[in-house]
Amino acid sequence: MKIVVLGATGTIGKAVLELLQSKGHEVIAASRSTNPSVNITDPVTIEQFYEQIGEVDAIVSVAGEAAFVPVDKLTDDQIQLSVNSKLLGQINMVRKGLSRLRPNGVAVITGGFLAYNPAPQTAMIAMVNAGLEGFTKAAALDLTQGCRILIVHPPWVAETAAALGMDPAPWPNAAETAQAYLTAVESTKTGEAIFVEGYAPAGF
Numbered sequence: 255m256k257i258v259v260l261g262a263t264g265t266i267g268k269a270v271l272e273l274l275q276s277k278g279h280e281v282i283a284a285s286r287s288t289n290p291s292v293n294i295t296d297p298v299t300i301e302q303f304y305e306q307i308g309e310v311d312a313i314v315s316v317a318g319e320a321a322f323v324p325v326d327k328l329t330d331d332q333i334q335l336s337v338n339s340k341l342l343g344q345i346n347m348v349r350k351g352l353s354r355l356r357p358n359g360v361a362v363i364t365g366g367f368l369a370y371n372p373a374p375q376t377a378m379i380a381m382v383n384a385g386l387e388g389f390t391k392a393a394a395l396d397l398t399q400g401c402r403i404l405i406v407h408p409p410w411v412a413e414t415a416a417a418l419g420m421d422p423a424p425w426p427n428a429a430e431t432a433q434a435y436l437t438a439v440e441s442t443k444t445g446e447a448i449f450v451e452g453y454a455p456a457g458f
């Protein structure tokens with residue numbers, strides 16, 4: 255398959271890129287620092303990016319920022335960044351990529367476990383993750399020609415936990431987390447949330 259990995263230079267995205275390549279897929283790495291580049295907060299660059307890469311079988315997004323700040327300390331700019339980057343950025347990456355998606359193609363976006371198990375300081379992240387899941391469930395109903403959309407909700411990733419000064423031991427590493435994206439690409443599911451194996455919230 256020809257697969258775009260948005261966020262391919264990041265902690266999780268790099269592991270997703272390596273895993274998909276190891277399975278023989280043709281992977282196009284995308285971020286603000288790749289060539290061609292894309293900035294998901296700027297819809298014009300998304301259109302220019304797709305014009306350059308042409309048709310694909312899968313769009314896998316592992317990018318987008320959201321503020322990790324207590325709700326009473328959030329600034330207008332931090333709220334706007336969360337909405338424009340992780341929420342609308344990924345939605346626009348999918349929306350503008352649909353015309354480039356081949357029949358039976360798949361779009362996979364990234365939310366996060368905090369949609370289900372919020373923690374202090376995560377009001378923006380939890381809101382964006384839950385919004386992305388709502389988008390996924392509804393957008394799946396509009397897709398045609400066998401195309402699918404799924405959302406992966408990673409838990410904390412060990413590398414990120416360590417970088418934040420948390421105990422990384424309870425969490426999967428990026429390579430283990432990447433397996434959920436491979437599962438999403440290779441599955442026949444649509445309009446659903448995918449969790450890293452062993453890290454689904456209660457009820458899943």
Ligand SMILES: NC(=O)c1ccc[n+]([C@@H]2O[C@H](COP(=O)([O-])OP(=O)(O)OC[C@H]3O[C@@H](n4cnc5c(N)ncnc54)[C@H](OP(=O)(O)O)[C@@H]3O)[C@@H](O)[C@H]2O)c1
Nearest residue numbers: 261262263264265266285286287293294317366410411414
């Ligand atoms: N790491 C975790 O523990 C964890 C847990 C749950 C959910 N998540 C979610 O997973 C996603 C990836 O997390 P991560 O930790 O791997 O992030 P990361 O290491 O910070 O990497 C982010 C990636 O996205 C790209 N990117 C950021 N803003 C962009 C933009 N405006 N346009 C295009 N590309 C952009 C970055 O590349 P450039 O800077 O070159 O553009 C980089 O490749 C995020 O949405 C995060 O909320 C992460």
